[in-house]
Amino acid sequence: MQFNWLKISAIVLLVYAIVGGLLLPVPELSQLGETIRNLYYHVCMWFAMMILYTISIIHSIKYLRNGKIEHDIKAVSYAGTGTYMGLLGYATGAIWASYTWADPNNPAYASFGSIMREPKLIGAATALLIYGAYFILRSSIADLDQRARVSAVYNIFSYAMLFPSIWIIPRLLPSLHPGQEGNPALNFNDIDARMRMVFYPAVLGWTFMGIWITTIVIRYKLLTEKKWTNNEK
Amino acid sequence: MKRGAETVSINKKTALNTFNQYSSLLKKELLLETRQQHTLYGVMLYIASTVFVLYLTMDAPDADTWNALFWITQLFICINAVAKSFLQEARGRMLYYYSITSPVVFILSKLTYNVILMLLMSMINLVLFTAFMGDLTTSFLQFFLISLVGAVGLSLVFTMLAAIASKAMQQASLMAILGFPIIIPQLLLLVRLSKTAFSEIFNQGVPTQLVLLLFALDVLIIFMAVILYPFLWKD
Numbered sequence: 001m002q003f004n005w006l007k008i009s010a011i012v013l014l015v016y017a018i019v020g021g022l023l024l025p026v027p028e029l030s031q032l033g034e035t036i037r038n039l040y041y042h043v044c045m046w047f048a049m050m051i052l053y054t055i056s057i058i059h060s061i062k063y064l065r066n067g068k069i070e071h072d073i074k075a076v077s078y079a080g081t082g083t084y085m086g087l088l089g090y091a092t093g094a095i096w097a098s099y100t101w102a103d104p105n106n107p108a109y110a111s112f113g114s115i116m117r118e119p120k121l122i123g124a125a126t127a128l129l130i131y132g133a134y135f136i137l138r139s140s141i142a143d144l145d146q147r148a149r150v151s152a153v154y155n156i157f158s159y160a161m162l163f164p165s166i167w168i169i170p171r172l173l174p175s176l177h178p179g180q181e182g183n184p185a186l187n188f189n190d191i192d193a194r195m196r197m198v199f200y201p202a203v204l205g206w207t208f209m210g211i212w213i214t215t216i217v218i219r220y221k222l223l224t225e226k227k228w229t230n231n232e233k
Numbered sequence: 234m235k236r237g238a239e240t241v242s243i244n245k246k247t248a249l250n251t252f253n254q255y256s257s258l259l260k261k262e263l264l265l266e267t268r269q270q271h272t273l274y275g276v277m278l279y280i281a282s283t284v285f286v287l288y289l290t291m292d293a294p295d296a297d298t299w300n301a302l303f304w305i306t307q308l309f310i311c312i313n314a315v316a317k318s319f320l321q322e323a324r325g326r327m328l329y330y331y332s333i334t335s336p337v338v339f340i341l342s343k344l345t346y347n348v349i350l351m352l353l354m355s356m357i358n359l360v361l362f363t364a365f366m367g368d369l370t371t372s373f374l375q376f377f378l379i380s381l382v383g384a385v386g387l388s389l390v391f392t393m394l395a396a397i398a399s400k401a402m403q404q405a406s407l408m409a410i411l412g413f414p415i416i417i418p419q420l421l422l423l424v425r426l427s428k429t430a431f432s433e434i435f436n437q438g439v440p441t442q443l444v445l446l447l448f449a450l451d452v453l454i455i456f457m458a459v460i461l462y463p464f465l466w467k468d
Contacts, residue, residue: 064464122417129414136410140401150400153461157393158415160457164450165418 006208013205020198038096040198044206045089051207052082057159060152072148073221081214083131123166130158254334258342276314280358288365296431299369303362304424314354315347315391316408319399336466340458344392351388355380376430383423389454396465
């Protein structure tokens with residue numbers, strides 16, 4: 001059993017985040033109402049996504065330094081789980097937006113065009129498109145070592161391009177989204193103290209959950225890899 | 234003491250040698266362009282037909298549309314102009330480069346050449362674009378300079394992506410897929426910045442900041458290319 005503490009704390013933190021997130025008191029804001037509780041799930045998905053992508057980059061760099069194929073497998077697995085978290089982030093965000101931002105006079109999907117122009121959504125969409133391209137790039141190279149090397153290079157290059165964009169774009173465009181003046185949710189004044197008690201544990205919990213899922217994927221991939229190389233012998 | 238002097242002279246020699254390699258690689262690219270003119274004319278024709286199609290499909294765009302269309306054409310021209318820089322290199326020739334030069338020199342010469350090419354192409358694009366779609370800018374000189382700044386950034390990013398895509402199958406279409414998400418921030422910055430040329434009011438110093446930001450991004454790209462290209466280089 002690897003990372004035992006990680007799995008246990010993931011379970012404990014998520015049980016707390018779900019029970020506490022639904023039951024503990026929250027500030028009463030007229031526009032948000034009880035939907036404010038979505039903060040514990042929606043924002044955490046983005047945090048988990050960025051952290052998982054960052055772990056993926058670290059493994060890509062490790063691969064370029066020592067050329068061990070398991071680092072490549074780790075990089076692609078973390079990128080995969082990160083993308084999954086990103087999609088969940090979109091799903092939770094879409095539900096939230098349909099209660100808060102969408103024009104109540106029209107069906108919610110009619111507001112899609114104006115909502116999508118949000119800087120934070122553009123940043124997230126860029127990240128997801130980059131990793132979509134990353135998977136396409138991988139599938140179009142047949143040679144195993146070359147695939148690992150080229151995709152590691154793209155991973156690092158696009159990450160270096162993505163981060164400036166996440167800092168730059170929000171400062172260029174007008175936004176309804178909270179956290180306009182800086183990096184959302186990192187600023188202590190953004191979030192009510194009562195919510196912080198649940199929010200930070202929830203971020204950790206979802207991130208640990210992502211890492212847990214990824215370790216299982218990595219183990220599976222390493223086993224398939226082993227089977228293949230054994231068959232060849 | 235003597236040894237120290239020797240190492241200095243050797244360092245000088247290698248630096249000179251590197252510069253010679255760089256300039257002869259660049260010269261080779263330019264020479265190739267004048268010898269194989271069909272590719273150059275191909276890109277020019279691509280510009281002309283793109284602008285002509287836009288002219289026929291749009292009548293009298295407003296300033297915002299004009300601006301957006303201009304940058305989209307720049308983007309597509311850049312992909313077409315830069316794509317060939319790596320795609321035309323045969324495997325055998327890459328092996329030859331491998332034996333005579335270093336990856337850093339090679340990628341720097343490619344970057345420089347593509348910047349020159351794209352500067353030329355964006356000037357042609359701007360001339361044709363204003364000829365067909367009308368000049369809607371209030372300060373043409375400003376817009377011209379911004380389009381050159383944009384051309385540098387676009388060509389740098391797509392050179393690196395062409396290098397990556399050249400290792401995979403379906404290279405040309407892959408380049409667009411890999412490039413579009415990465416180019417979004419730059420493109421947004423450029424569209425925003427070029428609104429100064431349409432007499433939109435900016436806060437004091439904001440346009441200069443945006444230009445500096447674009448140059449900082451360019452430096453970042455060159456830096457990444459120099460670090461990462463050596464890994465793509467070996468087959």
